[in-house]
Amino acid sequence: MTVSRAANRVLVLNSGSSSVKYQLLDMADASRLAVGLVERIGEETSRLKHTPLTGGGAEARVFEGPIADHKAALEAVAAELAKDGLGLDSPELAAIGHRVVHGGTKFTQPTVVDAEVLAELEQLVPLAPLHNPANVTGIEVARAIRPDLPQVAVFDTAFHATMPEAAYRYAIDRETADALSIRRYGFHGTSHAYVARETAKLLGKAPEETNVIVLHLGNGASASAVRGGVCVDTSMGLTPLEGLVMGTRSGDLDPAVIFHLARVGGKSVDEIDALLNKKSGLIGLCGDNDMREILRRRDEGDASAALAFDVYIHRLKKYIGAYTAVLGRIDAVAFTAGVGENSTPVREAAIAGLEELGLALDGERNAVRGDEPRLISADYARVAVAVVPTDEELEIATQAYALVTG
Numbered sequence: 001m002t003v004s005r006a007a008n009r010v011l012v013l014n015s016g017s018s019s020v021k022y023q024l025l026d027m028a029d030a031s032r033l034a035v036g037l038v039e040r041i042g043e044e045t046s047r048l049k050h051t052p053l054t055g056g057g058a059e060a061r062v063f064e065g066p067i068a069d070h071k072a073a074l075e076a077v078a079a080e081l082a083k084d085g086l087g088l089d090s091p092e093l094a095a096i097g098h099r100v101v102h103g104g105t106k107f108t109q110p111t112v113v114d115a116e117v118l119a120e121l122e123q124l125v126p127l128a129p130l131h132n133p134a135n136v137t138g139i140e141v142a143r144a145i146r147p148d149l150p151q152v153a154v155f156d157t158a159f160h161a162t163m164p165e166a167a168y169r170y171a172i173d174r175e176t177a178d179a180l181s182i183r184r185y186g187f188h189g190t191s192h193a194y195v196a197r198e199t200a201k202l203l204g205k206a207p208e209e210t211n212v213i214v215l216h217l218g219n220g221a222s223a224s225a226v227r228g229g230v231c232v233d234t235s236m237g238l239t240p241l242e243g244l245v246m247g248t249r250s251g252d253l254d255p256a257v258i259f260h261l262a263r264v265g266g267k268s269v270d271e272i273d274a275l276l277n278k279k280s281g282l283i284g285l286c287g288d289n290d291m292r293e294i295l296r297r298r299d300e301g302d303a304s305a306a307l308a309f310d311v312y313i314h315r316l317k318k319y320i321g322a323y324t325a326v327l328g329r330i331d332a333v334a335f336t337a338g339v340g341e342n343s344t345p346v347r348e349a350a351i352a353g354l355e356e357l358g359l360a361l362d363g364e365r366n367a368v369r370g371d372e373p374r375l376i377s378a379d380y381a382r383v384a385v386a387v388v389p390t391d392e393e394l395e396i397a398t399q400a401y402a403l404v405t406g
C-alpha cells in the first residue's frame, strides 16, 4: 500500500460495543476537520451527532433513528462526511486509525492491519470481551469501505508493555499464568502516554527527566506510574476491570468475592462477569455512574451518593500513595479524562490530606475550568498537580500517520 504525498488526513475510529466516536484530522497542522459520535447502535433510538469544523460554521447535525449495526453506523458517518466534501473516498485520506483496547503481548506498536493481524486480534477477544469485538468490527467495516487504505491499529495496552515483571506478574502459579497469558497488561495507554508527555511539557521539563502519576478518570478509570516517560506500573490488569472504582466496574476486590458469589450466591461465571463489569462501581454503589449526578445528589444529602463518592476517592488516594512509593520521587500528579478534567470536587478530595507527600492544591486554580493543560497546585507544594486534557484521537492519528508516511 502506498500513500500519496497529497494524502495527509487521518480518520480515527474509537468503536465501542454500541457506539462509535470518530474524528477526521488534517495532519499538516493537527487540526480537526470533523468530529462525531454514533450512540445506541442496534437500538430503535440510535443517534448520530456530526460536527463539521471546516469553513467557519461548527453547527452540529443530529440524526435520530435506527442504525442497525457498526456497518450501517460507519456508512452513515461516511455520508455525513461526504456532505462536507470530506467523504471517505477522498484521495486526501492517508489512513484510518483504530483504537484497539487489547493487544496482548504481541502488539506493542501501531500496526497496519491485514488478514493475519485481524485473525490475531480475534484471538485476543477473550482477554477484552467488552471492548475488542467492537474494535475488530470497526476495522472490518472500514476495510470493506476502503480496502486500499492502510487500517492502523493503535493499542491501549502498548504504552504499558515496558512495565517490569515485578509489576506485571501476578503472584499465582507461574506455569498456569504463562499457559493462559495471565498477567497485568494495563489499558488507556494512549492517554497515559500523551498526558505524561504533555505534563512534562507543562512543567518545562524533558519527559525523560519527569516522573508522573497519571489519573485517567473517565467512565473507565485507571492510574499509571510513569518514570522518565516510561510506564512502570498501572492499575488495570489482565482486563480493564482491576484497579480504581469506575462508572460501572468494581476495580480491586478480594478474588474470593467471586468464589463466594458462585458458591453462596449461586451465580454463574457470566452473571458474575456482568455484575462486576456492568453493575458495580459507582452505579452499583448508588445507582448512578455520572459523577455530576452523584455530586448533585450528595450535595442534597443523599447518603448512598456520598458513600459512592467516598469509596471512589478512598481508592484513588491509595493509588496516589502506592505510585509515589513505586516511583520514589514524583514531579507531578496529572488528572485527565471526563471526571479528571472537569470535576473540581473529585480533584480536591483526592489530594486533600496528602501534604506529607508534597501535594497540596490551590483552591482557586482548581476551580477554574478550561481546555488547556494547567497547574492547580499551591505555590508552596513540592509536587505539581496538573489538569491535562487527554486527546486519544490526536495521539492515535499521529501514530497512524507516522507509521504510514514512515
Ligand SMILES: Nc1ncnc2c1ncn2[C@@H]1O[C@H](COP(=O)(O)OP(=O)(O)O)[C@@H](O)[C@H]1O
Pocket (backbone or CB within 6 Å): 217, 218, 219, 220, 247, 289, 290, 291, 292, 337, 338, 339, 342, 343, 344
Ligand atoms: N463536569 C463534570 N463533573 C464531573 N464529572 C464529569 C463532568 N463532565 C463529565 N464528567 C464525567 O465524565 C465521564 C465520561 O468521561 P469520558 O472520559 O468521556 O469517558 P469514556 O471515554 O469512558 O466514555 C462521565 O461519565 C461523567 O461522569
Ligand SMILES: CC(=O)OP(=O)(O)O
Pocket (backbone or CB within 6 Å): 101, 131, 156, 187, 188, 218, 219, 220, 221, 240
Ligand atoms: C479500557 C477501558 O476501560 O476503556 P473505556 O474507558 O473506554 O471503557
Ligand SMILES: [Mg+2]
Pocket (backbone or CB within 6 Å): 218, 219, 220, 337
Ligand atoms: Mg475514554
